Amino acid sequence: MRINPAYYFLAPAFMGLSVFKIFPIGVAIVGSFYGTTLIGESVFRGLDNYLSIFGDLDLLRSFGITLLFNLIANPLQIVLSLMVALLVFRPGPLIGLFRSVLFLPVTLSLVLTALIWNLLLDPYLGPVNAVLDAVGIGRQGFFKDEAQALGSMVWLTTWRGVGYWMLFMLAGLYAIPESLYEAAKIDGASWWQRFRHVTLPLMRRPIAFVLVASTAINMLFFAPVYVITAGGPNGATDFVMFRIYQAAFNYIDVGRSLAMSTVMLVVVLAVAIVELWLMRSED
Amino acid sequence: MHLFQKLLKAGSSLALAGSISAALAVGAHAQTELNVVWMGWAEESVKPLMDWFGKENPDINLNYQRIPYNELLSTLEVRLGSRTPEPDLYSADASLTASYAARGHLLDLTPYFADDLDRFDSAALGAASYNGKMYAGPFATSMQLMFVNVDLFKKAGVELPSTDIDGRWTWEQVREAAKAIAKPEDNLWGVLLEQSDRPYQLLPLMQSKGAQLVSDDGLEATGYVNGEKFVEATQFYADLFGADKVSPPGLFELNLVQEVFHTGHAAMMVGGTWNLGRLEKSADFEWIAVPHPYFAGGVPVTPTGSWQIGINPRTEHLDESVRFMKFFMRDDVQAEWYKLRPYPPVLKANWDNLSDLLKGKPWEIAKYELQNTAVPRPPIPGFREYEEILKLAFRDIQQGADVRERLDKAAREMDRELAKYK
Structure with missing residues (x-):
């Protein structure tokens, strides 16, 4: 039997995928059925790890917070990245500079981004609060205020994410044939009508990609929580990923942590499938 | 061998192969x-x-x-x-x-x-x-003293705490003095707890009230961490940051807390003896060190261990x-x-060997506390989990969470995590 040569070309990528993605996922899923004794021996726990997490109301609350964060952050990032892509799409003076500045936050590591914003928004030492105080608005708690902490996290991820997603939006915009806009103009379509009936339908695929990709990233949001709030204040930023970290490294219960990771994987897949279904195009 | 262990071993083997080849490359x-x-x-x-x-x-x-x-x-x-x-x-x-x-x-x-x-x-x-x-x-032990900015006390016309063990202030006295001096709007604070979210520093408050921290076998927290005396002491702690506004909430980094005191922005700081060096070298205000406070009607308890x-x-x-x-x-x-x-020495001989350095009132107090009031953290196998859960609870309480509700939650979480040591 002759093997299609395409498989030879695919083999290296498939091997990489197997070693670095599929194998670890397999280990995590198998490990989620095990526990560890105090002296480090693995013991089969069956579904105990899963039963314990489904009965944990605090964890269910964490799933709620993570989903709420995604419901706000993902659409916000899509709208803003599309807006800025439209602004810097057409050639013009200094457009390269604007694109670079918008992309700049992406070049910072997430941990560094968290440290910077934590300092900027600090209630006592932060310059943002100094300005708010000076103009009479008064100091805000931001990450240290239960009511503002989740919103501050949305701001942080949006600040860093918009420039990145803008690139995909720009690629989508460049793929739209200019002739369609010209035809629409000849038909007398206004700017809004061109956007609504030409740009938006043809941007469906890039938007779907950004939606799914940003969901995957934001569902696994962790570093800023670890660096800034440790799940607080009073559970306001108690994301699932932080609980998974805590279970593994602070509470020394790797099996439970892997069970939570597996559930999280299923949730992310389910959300992505729903998003792709919602964004499906007729063709 | 279980399947999970086999899978982990397969992963480890790959890593080991890498290590061996690296070692061969470097040479013995x-x-x-x-x-x-x-x-x-x-x-x-x-x-x-x-x-x-x-x-x-x-x-x-x-x-x-x-x-x-x-x-x-x-x-x-x-x-x-x-x-x-x-x-x-x-x-x-x-x-x-x-x-x-x-x-x-x-x-x-x-x-x-x-x-x-x-x-x-x-x-x-x-x-x-x-x-x-x-x-x-x-390798080291530790002791906490209360450091006092004398200039701020004098400026506010508030009576200074005594440096004598017998004149040890109560937490209630500390709070009153702090209220008289603090001006949060000018970034001037009454009292700082150097490790403001860590059980190491905070458990002595509960112990001073007479609270038991965990069950005798170290496996249950409910009824202890959310017991009456524990809650009372934690409410006092919460009020320092909330109702009384004498301590800055949300300042968890030890270095930042030290900075606030060492730059003259706080009247008192309960902190470790490691602050003595910096104060002696570079403080631009007059300061004294006094014994760790306790609750009126309670017993003096100080943190230790390092x-x-x-x-x-x-x-x-x-x-x-x-x-x-x-x-x-x-x-x-x-x-x-x-x-x-x-750090205070852990070898008996070094109290004599270092007598030239361990002299003066602060070390006199520290030595007394180590011998009389120091209580180590509970030596339970699950202290890692106990400490982490309590630390997050203290953070939340400091930032306004309801004390009893938050301690109930902490006790619940602790019970779950401590169960694995049964």
Whole structure:
């Protein structure tokens, strides 16, 4: 039997995928059925790890917070990245500079981004609060205020994410044939009508990609929580990923942590499938 | 072997293959390499001792890694949890001796120090022991004093606390003085707790009220962490940040808290003796150190315990690791360590050897407290989980969470996590 040569070309990528993605996922899923004794021996726990997490109301609350964060952050990032892509799409003076500045936050590591914003928004030492105080608005708690902490996290991820997603939006915009806009103009379509009936339908695929990709990233949001709030204040930023970290490294219960990771994987897949279904195009 | 262990082993084999090829590439050398995970003290506090050991032991190549406190504990969990021979030695927080020993992460040192046990301060040796065996080498202990900015007291016309043990202030007195001096709108605070979210510093408040911290067997928190006396003391703590506004909420970094006091923005700070060096060298205000406060009607309780050195029982360099341990347990080495970082000594002889340095009122108070009021953190196997859960609860309470509700939640979480030690 002759093997299609395409498989030879695919083999290296498939091997990489197997070693670095599929194998670890397999280990995590198998490990989620095990526990560890105090002296480090693995013991089969069956579904105990899963039963314990489904009965944990605090964890269910964490799933709620993570989903709420995604419901706000993902659409916000899509709208803003599309807006800025439209602004810097057409050639013009200094457009390269604007694109670079918008992309700049992406070049910072997430941990560094968290440290910077934590300092900027600090209630006592932060310059943002100094300005708010000076103009009479008064100091805000931001990450240290239960009511503002989740919103501050949305701001942080949006600040860093918009420039990145803008690139995909720009690629989508460049793929739209200019002739369609010209035809629409000849038909007398206004700017809004061109956007609504030409740009938006043809941007469906890039938007779907950004939606799914940003969901995957934001569902696994962790570093800023670890660096800034440790799940607080009073559970306001108690994301699932932080609980998974805590279970593994602070509470020394790797099996439970892997069970939570597996559930999280299923949730992310389910959300992505729903998003792709919602964004499906007729063709 | 279970499937999960087999899978992990397959992954480890890949990593091991990489390590072997790297080792072959470098080539064999005569020196034995000791890998040490060390607390993230400043390099200038650490290097002199490591260099000293290196000079006396030229056959050992010391590879030490300093890790900041916040990351150290989780790093150790990962590295020790993998149950490999490395690190050979590590800095162990005194509160975790029981936890590490119960999980097989500490070598029993009793055979190596059987003739030396009476050299150690009994409280420090107790903190380094589990089930009657010595599992770690005491390297430092700690004591907290209340540092007072005299200038701010005088400016506000408030009576100063006494430096005498008999005149020890109550927390209620501290609060009244703090309220009279604090002006939060001008970034001027009444009283700071140096480690404002850590059970190390805060548990003595509850103990001063007479609260029991956990059940006798160390396996249950409900009824203790959310018991009446614990709640009362925590409410007092919460009010310092909330109702009374005498302490800045949300300031969890020890260095930042110290900075507020050392730059003259707070009237009092309950903190470690390690502040003495900086105050003596560079304070531009008049200051005194007074005994740790207690609750009226309660008993004086002070925090203690600090760093120890542990040997990984799986080390492949046992002789070299024991040599390292014995070196760091020497009087002259720990005396030099005191000069680099002034933790109260854990070797009895060093109180005399360092008498020129351990003089003056602050050290008089510290010595008294260590002998009379110091209570170590509960030596329970689950202290790692207990501490982490309580730390997050204190953070939330400091930032306005309802005390009883939050402690109920903490107790619930602790019960769940402590159950694995049953």
